[in-house]
Amino acid sequence: MxxxxxxxxxxxxxxxxxxxxxxxxxxxxxxxxxxxxxxxxxxxxxxxxxxxxxxxxxxxxxxxxxxxxxxxxxxxxxxxxxxxxxxxxxxxxxxxxxxxxxxxxxxxxxxxxTESRDLNRNTPLHWAAFRNRADCCRLLLQFHADVNARDRNDDTPLSWAAMKGNLESVRVLFEYNAQPDVMSHARMLPLTRVGILLNGGLYTDEDETCFELLTRGMGRIELRVRRAENPDALLLPLLLSRDVKLSGRLLDLCSAPRSLKTLTRFAVRRALGPTHLPSVIPLLRLPPSLRDYLLLEY
Missing domain, CATH: 1.25.40.20 (Ankyrin repeat-containing domain)
Structure with missing residues (x-):
């Protein structure tokens, strides 16, 4: 003994x-x-x-x-x-x-x-996206990580990348067809997250490009909520209302109808499901310009 x-x-x-x-x-x-x-x-x-x-x-x-x-x-x-x-x-x-x-x-x-969860139900892909380790995001997705995994707050890796304006990680996640319209428990979309970043005023050109890319990836856009002080009206959250110029842009996005072309792109990408789009879309019998459009090149 x-x-x-x-x-x-x-x-x-x-x-x-x-x-x-x-x-x-x-x-x-x-x-x-x-x-x-x-x-x-x-x-x-x-x-x-x-x-x-x-x-x-x-x-x-x-x-x-x-x-x-x-x-x-x-x-x-x-x-x-x-x-x-x-x-x-x-x-x-x-x-x-x-x-x-x-x-x-x-x-x-x-x-x-790849789907191991920490105490807040964050996956490794959430952390790779947050740290803008686009190389690690790609590796995880190549090993079939869930691109739309949700943490305890229902935020996805795309939302985590967006809150830091991590453009390279956003691009990789979009390559693997991350859904840009997943709303968290706090009623925030990835677009809301990067909007808050822009609203702070201290943003870079990369943050702006990230905002434009997320806008491209969306179908119908609705960032407005019903606020306690005026429950009958749809208003931007306070976190998005401080910058007059930005709030004007966001209100235009929410109120103006999206084009049929944009909505079709969103529907086609959604129908393809979680996959590596640069490998799948070239197989479609489409003109090169439409393939690039589906890949959010413009």
């Missing part, structure tokens, strides 16, 4: 040192004169448990947090569980997509679940 307890304690201590090594040696070139990879491999050979959590931290999560592909590769070789959840109910993939395309690809090839 004493022998077993001693072995458990030894393994736990080694695993704690492993976690420390990943956290420290990912930022420095060596510990005690040893290369970081050698330190980690030595600890694993001595009996460190590659999946042992300490507090909220797990070894492979820490390596992904650092974007350290070499350490991630070693941990995977020693049997790290790619779908283990840490104390925040996050998988290693949640961390990898914020930091490294290479780490993301390694985890996906090792069987990481």
């Amino acid at each position: 004493w022998y077993l307890m001693e072995n458990v304690q030894r393994s736990y201590t080694l695993s704690e040192r492993l976690l420390d090594a990943i956290g420290v040696t990912s930022l420095t070139s060596c510990i005690g004169g040893k290369n970081e990879k050698l330190v980690v491999e030595d600890l694993l050979r001595e009996g460190a448990d590659v999946n042992q959590a300490h507090g909220t931290f797990v070894p492979i999560h820490s390596a992904c947090m650092m974007g350290n592909t070499e350490i991630v590769a070693i941990l995977l070789k020693w049997g790290a569980d790619v779908n283990q959840l840490d104390g925040f109910h996050r998988s290693a993939l949640h961390y990898a997509v914020e930091k490294s395309g290479d780490c993301t690809q390694m985890l996906l090839q090792a069987g990481a679940e």
Whole structure:
């Protein structure tokens, strides 16, 4: 019995040192004169448990947090569980997509679940879109991540990208036919999110382009709500009403009928469902100009 307890304690201590090594040696070139990879491999050979959590931290999560592909590769070789959840109910993939395309690809090839949810039901794709890691968004979608996954607030990855004006991520999500008309519990569309960004006044040309792209992707547009002070009228939310010029643009979008051409584009894209549109649309017997139109090029 004493022998077993001693072995458990030894393994736990080694695993704690492993976690420390990943956290420290990912930022420095060596510990005690040893290369970081050698330190980690030595600890694993001595009996460190590659999946042992300490507090909220797990070894492979820490390596992904650092974007350290070499350490991630070693941990995977020693049997790290790619779908283990840490104390925040996050998988290693949640961390990898914020930091490294290479780490993301390694985890996906090792069987990481794209639909893993954290405590707020956010998927890795939500976080990749929020951090504007368009490369990681593309990898996740290539591995069949749900492009329209909804978090606890019913926000999609497109909404998360829009709230930061992350143009490159919005483009990738639209390539995989993200739905731009999904409304959150707070009655916000992705277009509302980027509208709030523009309404703040401190926006870039990229934010404006993001707004135009989201407008192109929509069918009928309705951003107005019934406000408590005037429940009989449809008005823009207060967050969209501060900038007179912008609110005028938004009211025009809401009140003017969309063209039949625009509504048809929206209907065709909706009918195609979640798919990689640049691969599917060229198969349609359409003139090149109409294909480009369906792909939101203009």
